[in-house]
Amino acid sequence: MILAVDVGNTRIKAAVFEGNTLLESFVFLKTALEKNIENILEKYKNTTHLVIASVSDVEKQAFISFKDAVNIHFVSQTDPFPFVNCYETPQTLGIDRMVLAAGATLQYPNQNRLVIDAGTCVTYDFIDENDNYLGGAISSGLRLRYESLHHFTAKLPLLTLEKPKRFIGKSTSESIHSGVVNGLVFEIEGCIAEIKGQYSKFIIILTGGDSVFLAKRLKNTIFANSNFLLESLNQTFQYKIKND
Numbered sequence: 001m002i003l004a005v006d007v008g009n010t011r012i013k014a015a016v017f018e019g020n021t022l023l024e025s026f027v028f029l030k031t032a033l034e035k036n037i038e039n040i041l042e043k044y045k046n047t048t049h050l051v052i053a054s055v056s057d058v059e060k061q062a063f064i065s066f067k068d069a070v071n072i073h074f075v076s077q078t079d080p081f082p083f084v085n086c087y088e089t090p091q092t093l094g095i096d097r098m099v100l101a102a103g104a105t106l107q108y109p110n111q112n113r114l115v116i117d118a119g120t121c122v123t124y125d126f127i128d129e130n131d132n133y134l135g136g137a138i139s140s141g142l143r144l145r146y147e148s149l150h151h152f153t154a155k156l157p158l159l160t161l162e163k164p165k166r167f168i169g170k171s172t173s174e175s176i177h178s179g180v181v182n183g184l185v186f187e188i189e190g191c192i193a194e195i196k197g198q199y200s201k202f203i204i205i206l207t208g209g210d211s212v213f214l215a216k217r218l219k220n221t222i223f224a225n226s227n228f229l230l231e232s233l234n235q236t237f238q239y240k241i242k243n244d
């Protein structure tokens with residue numbers, strides 16, 4: 001069994017895999033990392049490998065107490081990946097984006113793929129049918145949009161995510177919900193339209209903490225899967241074992 005751990009900038013997501021089957025998934029905060037991993041390993045005693053991808057300040061050291069119980073692998077740029085990396089600064093490419101690109105390449109072979117991860121940030125990653133990772137875009141996630149409106153102004157309140165009542169906001173809160181939610185929906189649809197102009201056919205995978213909320217509001221046919229990063233992490237590790 002493999003315990004895959006995705007350390008994002010907001011939360012930690014983890015899942016136990018038996019082969020390609022996800023047995024159970026978990027979400028917790030950085031501050032409760034050790035206790036949660038300990039509990040998962042206690043419940044899934046047959047776990048042999050801990051596979052971690054981190055874009056946060058959580059480093060290898062944080063997992064050191066588990067080194068006698070399981071093999072620990074921190075996914076890094078030096079691992080084998082199933083695509084050609086055409087990013088001009090591969091050393092600065094987020095490891096989460098590399099894992100997503102690996103998952104898209106392995107799960108959806110021989111086609112153009114767009115992966116959208118709506119987490120703290122929204123990342124867009126494009127891998128063409130010849131398995132070239134071309135790059136993409138980074139913008140602010142939903143929560144970050146609400147927080148920055150509040151943080152960088154004197155008068156805007158901090159609101160939590162809500163579906164906008166109507167497009168033309170009739171109060172400060174309606175205007176904020178409309179601007180934040182519709183703003184991101186338009187951004188995603190605009191990005192998809194832009195790529196449609198360049199590639200006649202591609203599949204779209206949507207993941208991240210806001211994927212379920214956003215999928216309901218998008219016109220395009222999308223594979224929405226909140227566990228796509230964790231599944232991809234499991235597959236990236238299997239790929240490494242086969243290709244190292």
Ligand SMILES: Nc1ncnc2c1ncn2[C@@H]1O[C@H](COP(=O)(O)OP(=O)(O)O)[C@@H](O)[C@H]1O
Pocket residue numbers: 007008009010011012118119120121141142143144161208209210
């Ligand atoms: N309990 C929660 N705590 C924080 N964010 C949440 C929660 N539930 C849903 N979200 C949404 O998830 C997004 C963060 O997604 P996530 O995939 O956890 O980010 P990351 O991978 O960057 O840590 C936020 O924009 C927020 O709207």
Ligand SMILES: CC(C)(COP(=O)(O)O)[C@@H](O)C(=O)NCCC(=O)O
Pocket residue numbers: 008009010055092093094095096097117119120121122123138
């Ligand atoms: C863009 C990100 C902050 C997204 O992080 P997340 O929203 O998943 O927490 C992360 O992929 C990252 O730190 N990237 C480095 C820059 C780059 O990918 O070019």
Ligand SMILES: [K+]
Pocket residue numbers: 117118119120121122123208
């Ligand atoms: K993201």
